[in-house]
Amino acid sequence: MTSKAETLNITDNRTGQQYEVPVADGTIRATDLRQIKTSDDDFGLMTYDPAYMNTASCRSAVTYLDGDNGVLRYRGYPIEQVAEKSSFLEVALLLLDGDLPSKAELEAWEKDVIAAMPVPEHIEALINSFPQDAHPMAMLMAAMAALGADHPEAVDLADDALQRKQIINIIGKIATLGAYMYRHSKGLPFVKPDPSKSYSENFLTMLYQDDKGGYTPDPRLVKALDVLLILHADHEQNCSTSAVRSVGSSQVDVYSSIAAGIAALYGPLHGGANEAVLKMLRRIDGGQTIPEFMEGVKGGKERLMGFGHRVYKNYDPRAKIIKKACEDVFEVTGKNPLLDIASGLEEIALADEYFVKRKLYPNVDFYSGLIYEALGLPAEMFTVMFAIGRAPGWLAQWNEMIHDKEQKISRPRQVYTGADERDYVEASAR
Secondary structure, eight states, X not given: OOOOOEEEEEEOTTTOOEEEEEEBTTBOOGGGGGGOOSSTTOOOOOOOOGGGTTOOOOOOSSXXXXXXXXXXXETXXXXXXXXXXXXXXXXXXXXXXXXXXXXXXXXXXXXXHHHTOOOOHHHHHHHHTSOTTSOHHHHHHHHHHHHHHTOGGGGOTTOHHHHHHHHHHHHHHHHXXXXXXXXXXXXXXXXXXXXXXXXXXXXXXXXXXXXXXXXXXXXXXXXXXXXXXXXXXXXXXXXXXXXXXXXXXXXXXXXXXXXXHHHHHHSTTTTOHHHHHHHHHHHHHTTOOHHHHHHHHHTTSSOOXXXXXXXXXXXXXXXXXXXXXHHHHHHHHOOOXXXXXXXXXXXXXXXXXXXHHTTXXXXXXXXXXXXXXXXXXXXXXXXXXXXXXXXXXXXXXXXXXXXXXXXXXXXXXXXXXXXXXXOOOOGGGO
């Protein structure tokens, strides 16, 4: 998406000086503002944008997001279409390469990723070295960094074929690592991936295989898991993706960049929202009516979790898809009564002027925790699931970044608010 070249005329009210600043794709370059000075020794005008509320840090062709209209597209394909018709590994390849693969390309890709799923014995030992109650995200972060130590050659960013191997390695192994984190927390032996199974089949089997080897995941659960992973695969320049790009801009290996993404996702403001939704639903289930709770929200006594979004000012398109996936999963696992509470909250929020005016629509986190719980996963594993799904997006964004000639090492400016120059005072005189 490009726009014709335009210019912006700026008059500096401090000096009366006029400036012409180029406008491209609805943006101006922040460095173009440096020409706006009050004197020759002035550094020049900077932008101040805490949390990057209105700053584009890169050009990207991976994901298009229109929050006002509730639109999400991967490489131009609507999320509704890829979630219904595609598999997670096909979406991963789409994000990386930009186009839907041929049948032969997809089969070769799937074979390569499945072959990369086994993890080395020393990584298994690393996981087992953690306390059984260690948070799985902390273990996942450590294991991803440790994988980088296995591949010192990964620092050669100019070798595209070599980097492709690292990308395949990460997508394959992150699912196995996630399953092993769960098994470790339960004190269960690890289950090796099976090359005859699909990615999502392997993950569910590695989670729940018993000592008799008799577990076969229901195809409806496999499809629902694929949908969940697809919905989380990329979401433009969010906190964790920005972390991957920022760390990757130092030209460190890709494993370290992905470990940084995992660290960012670990934070409760990013990856932990679906757990907060479940806590809210259980509290309502424990004694409040839905209307009472919503009145409490309007009165400032309660907080409505899973509604509203930093970017979406409309219904999150992923939430509609995930609600349908909930229903499919519950056909297998039995209905969770919390789904009725969630639906009741949504019904009121979409009709009540208080919530409509504030554009508080359900987001992807509102229903995802219900599916994870139905699959038998504890709350601390929810963010791991997010990381497995987001890995292809992180990698596509990282790959795009290292090939972008405009990108340099990330180095934001600051507005200094500290003391002016002071003379040092000896300790005896303080």
